[in-house]
Amino acid sequence: MQKKSSKKIIKESAATKGSYHHGDLRSSLLETAKAMLSDGGIEGLSLRKLADRVGVSRTAPYHHFKDKNELLCAIAEEGFEHWHNNAERIFSQTGMTSKQKYHQFFQGYIGYAAENPEMYDLMFGRTIWKQNSATNDLRDIAYPSFQRQVEMTKKWQEQGLMSAEEDTLRLAQVTWGTMHGIARLLIDGIYADRNHIDEMCACAVNLFTRE
Amino acid sequence: MQKKSSKKIIKESAATKGSYHHGDLRSSLLETAKAMLSDGGIEGLSLRKLADRVGVSRTAPYHHFKDKNELLCAIAEEGFEHWHNNAERIFSQTGMTSKQKYHQFFQGYIGYAAENPEMYDLMFGRTIWKQNSATNDLRDIAYPSFQRQVEMTKKWQEQGLMSAEEDTLRLAQVTWGTMHGIARLLIDGIYADRNHIDEMCACAVNLFTRE
DNA sequence: AGTCTTATTTTGACGCTGTCAAGATATGTG
DNA sequence: CACATATCTTGACAGCGTCAAAATAAGACT
Numbered sequence: 001m002q003k004k005s006s007k008k009i010i011k012e013s014a015a016t017k018g019s020y021h022h023g024d025l026r027s028s029l030l031e032t033a034k035a036m037l038s039d040g041g042i043e044g045l046s047l048r049k050l051a052d053r054v055g056v057s058r059t060a061p062y063h064h065f066k067d068k069n070e071l072l073c074a075i076a077e078e079g080f081e082h083w084h085n086n087a088e089r090i091f092s093q094t095g096m097t098s099k100q101k102y103h104q105f106f107q108g109y110i111g112y113a114a115e116n117p118e119m120y121d122l123m124f125g126r127t128i129w130k131q132n133s134a135t136n137d138l139r140d141i142a143y144p145s146f147q148r149q150v151e152m153t154k155k156w157q158e159q160g161l162m163s164a165e166e167d168t169l170r171l172a173q174v175t176w177g178t179m180h181g182i183a184r185l186l187i188d189g190i191y192a193d194r195n196h197i198d199e200m201c202a203c204a205v206n207l208f209t210r211e
Numbered sequence: 212m213q214k215k216s217s218k219k220i221i222k223e224s225a226a227t228k229g230s231y232h233h234g235d236l237r238s239s240l241l242e243t244a245k246a247m248l249s250d251g252g253i254e255g256l257s258l259r260k261l262a263d264r265v266g267v268s269r270t271a272p273y274h275h276f277k278d279k280n281e282l283l284c285a286i287a288e289e290g291f292e293h294w295h296n297n298a299e300r301i302f303s304q305t306g307m308t309s310k311q312k313y314h315q316f317f318q319g320y321i322g323y324a325a326e327n328p329e330m331y332d333l334m335f336g337r338t339i340w341k342q343n344s345a346t347n348d349l350r351d352i353a354y355p356s357f358q359r360q361v362e363m364t365k366k367w368q369e370q371g372l373m374s375a376e377e378d379t380l381r382l383a384q385v386t387w388g389t390m391h392g393i394a395r396l397l398i399d400g401i402y403a404d405r406n407h408i409d410e411m412c413a414c415a416v417n418l419f420t421r422e
Numbered sequence: 423a424g425t426c427t428t429a430t431t432t433t434g435a436c437g438c439t440g441t442c443a444a445g446a447t448a449t450g451t452g
Numbered sequence: 453c454a455c456a457t458a459t460c461t462t463g464a465c466a467g468c469g470t471c472a473a474a475a476t477a478a479g480a481c482t
Contacts, residue, residue: 046468057432068469126399146402170414174405175390181392182385188337191357192384203381207418258438268461279440
């Protein structure tokens with residue numbers, strides 16, 4: 001009885017699209033799942049608690065996501081979109097030197113990881129990538145992001161910002177590896193803390209760029 | 212019946228030390244746990260399967276380790292010891308330039324991670340460090356390892372191998388961050404693969420060292 | 423209109439997990 | 453030989469992901 005009434009409230013609030021039973025379960029799940037991810041991490045995000053919190057039975061989510069992995073991939077997709085837009089915005093800025101832009105990109109990358117540690121862990125962690133469990137949809141969004149890293153590195157080399165002697169792919173792997181490594185040290189709570197972000201970024205940019 | 216006989220066999224095989232019921236449960240658990248970690252990862256290592264494999268009941272391990280976390284920390288301790296000895300060995304070598312030694316250290320670090328991905332994930336992953344769940348014993352072994360990284364960086368600066376202009380701590384964080392990042396990219400199966408280890412290491416060493 | 427198909431959700435169940443409480447058993451000590 | 457203690461087992465609980473089958477609601481078709 002209680003349950004039905006609370007369910008109805010949810011339905012009404014999501015009635016803008018007004019379709020089936022719940023109205024818009026899939027996006028409701030995604031929304032709540034993102035919130036749960038933020039404060040509980042991947043481990044803390046359980047399908048049962050998620051369903052309970054949205055107001056449906058434990059197995060209802062399975063009609064919108066094949067399993068937990070698919071839900072996680074869907075969340076990661078949104079993360080990559082947000083992340084891509086962010087990078088795009090930084091590089092379309094004008095009135096800055098290449099080095100300044102790179103510095104800002106570097107700092108933005110670390111900053112995003114520090115502010116959204118669980119999302120970063122999901123996007124670039126082993127849960128998804130280790131045993132090739134990424135959805136095709138996710139791959140279609142993530143792979144170009146990785147590729148873009150190489151293209152930008154090539155541009156930086158051509159602009160004289162980075163050493164042209166190094167192989168582009170290796171240089172991209174090393175520079176991104178550095179960003180990724182610092183990000184992970186931060187979000188995994190080991191050997192580095194938030195107060196040193198700016199200094200670490202400045203140090204890394206100094207080492208990687210000329211003039 | 213079957214169970215008892217198999218138990219006896221295990222007891223006899225470990226009877227070298229011949230003490231209590233099992234003989235040497237703690238180290239048997241550690242040994243088997245390390246093996247299970249290697250092929251199943253942290254997730255695949257379950258206390259119940261571990262106990263079963265060693266031939267004791269599900270809760271027997273709890274008399275030697277407070278909980279799963281404590282078992283993981285004990286395994287990680289062994290990892291740090293092995294890792295420390297390895298680094299020591301490399302740096303005590305003679306007849307090499309500083310750069311050559313650093314190169315070898317870098318390659319050794321990545322190599323260790325690539326060959327023992329699950330151990331590396333345990334030692335430097337969020338499972339242990341994220342929510343301060345590290346044992347005091349583990350801290351006593353791990354923290355000096357981190358500190359040593361800074362001391363070595365200082366030495367490298369003094370030897371003229373690395374830029375003396377950068378703050379030592381920041382430089383240590385960035386260079387170790389790079390190693391850590393490349394290691395993670397490798398073991399998490401994202402953006403880099405084993406065939407490129409040598410080239411990536413050479414590239415990174417070029418960027419970080421002079422002459 | 424009413425029937426039929428299909429999409430959605432629920433209830434029940436299974437095996438797995440970590441871990442606690444209580445009892446059984448073996449070991450070393452007095 | 454008795455006692456205390458360390459060790460191990462059995463039973464139990466709550467939580468997890470997920471499958472199968474039943475219930476329900478929505479839309480399509482005649």
